[in-house]
Amino acid sequence: MHxxxxxxxxxxxxxxxxxxxxAVEGAFAAFERGDTQMPAKSYIDLPQYNGDFRSMPAYLDTGEWDAAGIKWVNVHPDNPTDHxxxxxxxxxxxxxxxTxxxxAIxxxxxxxxxxxxxxxxxATDYLAVEDATSLGIVGAGVQSYTQLQAISEIRPIEEVVVSDVDDERVERFVETFEDEFDVRAGSISEAGHCDILTTVTPVEDPIVGLEDVGDHTHINAIGADAEGKHELHDExxxxxxxxxxDHEQCAHSGEINVPYHEGVLTDDDIHAEIGExxxxxxxxxxxxxxVTVFDSTGLAIQDVAAARVVYERASDASDGHPFDLVGADTDTDSR
Structure with missing residues (x-):
């Protein structure tokens, strides 16, 4: 076995x-039913390298299939310029x-x-208006591309407005999708007045206010993934x-983390977890x-669910690179 x-x-x-x-929808449901194991994300801080490691293990059982895995991930801001x-x-x-x-690796x-x-x-499927056809994106980095691709799977997106302080990134985004959507550059407010808004920025000072969104806009707040990050104004x-x-992760490092710890938001202000x-x-x-907001911090069960999809499809297509990691003659007790 390879x-x-x-x-x-x-x-x-x-x-x-x-x-x-x-698969991710099934993972959210399993999480809410209590059919998952997902220890808290652990951190190894490396200030001498201006970085850190994070480990994210999980197991889930959807009733139709079960899966397990662990993601080992880092954040090293100096990597692009120094290495x-x-x-x-x-x-x-x-x-x-x-067994x-x-x-797979x-x-x-x-x-x-x-x-x-x-x-x-x-989240968009459950929280956005049924006839949503426009999507605004604030932050034209790599995640913005997948946001558009995924959201357009569940809503018939026609118009896309993208806003970013980097004009070159906006231009690249527009060029990538101009044959598929009516896509253009715009202000934060223009993006926010779309039916759906996704924010994918690393800011700590909020940039999207109540006046910047429509009366029924659904917002996917993706950018906040660490303490202090905060894209949406408190009001x-x-x-x-x-x-x-997830309550623990969002209170620690999600979009709600700053107003929650300042007492501006309480548990009474949180409507539900997505699994509910x-x-x-x-x-x-x-x-x-x-207006609706989905505070997404990213759960290990999502990684495991997605990994299962990739593994099953790659195996069926005989793709990837099989290798003997364990060894056919490996002793069953390696202690």
């Missing part, structure tokens, strides 16, 4: 967004829950982009129906719902 090595190209090819969205490497590098180990055999960076887009798509959060992916909405315990959008 372990399958899947590089970024393999992951990109086989992380079919329709399937990843379904010609990406700021974030991720590696995913996908294992058989029954613990390492079925995958590029975790591309996998993260896919599952993050899929999570926003799941916008206070006015919105807030749905989060998926399984029907809490309402998503109703006729009288105004």
């Amino acid at each position: 372990t399958l090595l899947l590089d970024s190209g393999d992951v990109d090819e086989h992380a079919a967004l329709e399937d990843v969205i379904d 010609d490497l990406p700021t974030v590098l991720g590696t995913m180990i996908y294992s058989d829950p029954e 613990a055999f390492p079925l 995958l590029d975790g960076t591309t996998l993260t982009m896919k599952r993050t887009g899929a999570a926003a798509a799941v 916008l959060l206070q006015a919105a129906r807030i749905v989060i992916d 909405v998926v399984i029907g315990e809490k309402e998503g959008r109703t006729e009288d719902t105004g």
Whole structure:
């Protein structure tokens, strides 16, 4: 039995967004039912290198399938300038829950982009207006591409407005999608007045206010992934129906982390976790719902669910690079 090595190209090819969205939705439901194990994300801080490591293990059982794995990921901001490497590098180990055999080692960076887009798509499906056809994006980095691709899987997006302080990034984004969508550059307010808004920036000073969005805009707040990050003004959060992916993570490092710790927001201001909405315990959008916000920090169960999709599809296509990691004659007790 061999372990399958899947590089970024393999992951990109086989992380079919329709399937990843379904898998992530199933993961959210399993999480809410209590059919997952997901220890808190652990950190190794490396100030001498201006970076850190993060480990994200998880197991989930959807009732139809179960899966296990761990993502090892970093954030090293100096990498691009000092080492010609990406700021974030991720590696995913996908294992058989029954035997613990390492079925695959995958590029975790591309996998993260896919599952993050899929999570926003799941939330959009439950929280955006049914006839949404316009999408605004604030922040034209790499994640913005997957956000558009994933969200357009579940809503018939026609118009796209993208806003970023970097004109070159906006230009590249527009050029990439100009044959598929009516896509143009615009202000934050123009992006925010679309039916759906996704924010994917690293800011700590909020840039999207209540006046910048429409009366029924759904917002996917993706950018906040560490303490102190904060894209949406407090009055916008206070006015919105807030749905989060996980209380502990969002309170620690999600979009709500700053106002939550300052007492501006409390648990009473949080409508639901997305899993509660998926399984029907809490309402998503109703006729009288105004602005909605999905606070997405990214859960390890999403990585495992997405990894399963990639592994199964790559295996069926005989793609990837199989190799003997464990060794056929390995002793069963390696202690």
